[in-house]
Amino acid sequence: MSGLANFAFEEHLVRVVERDGEPWFAGKDVCRCLEIEKHHQALDSLDGDERGTCTVGTPSGHQTMVVISEPGVYRLVFRSRKPAAERFKRWLAHEVIPAIRRTGRYETTPAAIVDTEAPLMAKVAAVRLALRLFGRDNARALWHRLELPAMDAPASDAEAGARNAAACLDHLLAARIEDGLTIRAAIGAGVPERDALFSAGLGIVGPRTREEGFQLFVPNQHPALSRHFSGTPWADGRWNAALAGGRFAWTRRTMRIPGGSKRGIGIDLAAIAET
Structure with missing residues (x-):
């Protein structure tokens, strides 16, 4: 020894x-x-x-x-x-x-x-x-x-929030809506396919300022999203707070979807295309 x-x-x-x-x-x-x-x-x-x-x-x-x-x-x-x-x-x-x-x-x-x-x-x-x-x-x-041993610096709260937001977004985009179409595929397709997003409470919204681009609207609450996020760290509506920690999220907003107006958050479509 x-x-x-x-x-x-x-x-x-x-x-x-x-x-x-x-x-x-x-x-x-x-x-x-x-x-x-x-x-x-x-x-x-x-x-x-x-x-x-x-x-x-x-x-x-x-x-x-x-x-x-x-x-x-x-x-x-x-x-x-x-x-x-x-x-x-x-x-x-x-x-x-x-x-x-x-x-x-x-x-x-x-x-x-x-x-x-x-x-x-x-x-x-x-x-x-x-x-x-x-x-x-x-x-x-x-x-x-003091020349103590070098160590990996712990991730900052912002870095941890960004990673959590990216993981939450990946899980969301993998959800299947109508005819087995994933949300990611629906976003990249034409307007008729984008209409399928409504079944999950989602939608495409336009920019409100010059700095903003087109966005994917994600409501704070919706039965379809609750089912998709069930059993994950983002269940019970926690997906919205997680997504808000990402660099791709714009300000919270309201959108009219089937069933009435919903409050939610806008996710930059350009950022989604890069993931």
Whole structure:
């Protein structure tokens, strides 16, 4: 078993040792990253070949810690329904495991390695304090000045909203209306086919300003859309709020469709054509 290497996952320390060319992770660190409070119980539930122990040097002397294999880590990840588990799995898949596949062993750049746990935790604590007192930008700058390991920046709220809007729009455009025609196909077809959009409460509306173009009108509520979005994250009328987060959405508006006037949102047809 090789020496200890320390890595940062978000604000958490993750200690890793190498055993037979494979990474073994400090069990307590993994549980902390996955927000598992009863780490002893979680680690005891793993199979015998998924957990072990090793002796490491710490500022207070040599200590024995429980380590778990890659399959053991994934077992804990898949048991968790918390968002942190998905982020941790992505960290493993995009940073740790590719390094093993390339070199046959777990290697990191010198900047990613910290000699002992205490200095790293002190630096992370300083960054956490800077975040609380001075904001995200100053905390990020301090992270780089302290030469802490590089990490993928989390997506901003705007980026997350744009991705959610794009996924919602793709799901909407795949809906089938009359004669098996999808909404996307109906938009790209001639005027007679566009009339089929009314069956789903949709419509094509013209621009109201020079900046706007022709738009697909999507109502806030409609039985056909409720059926199509059932069982998705955009059910119960949440599709409208999701679409409003996209870069392709114009202002909310009202349109008269069969059944009366409906309030909804306009989606730029030019943007739809590019998807």
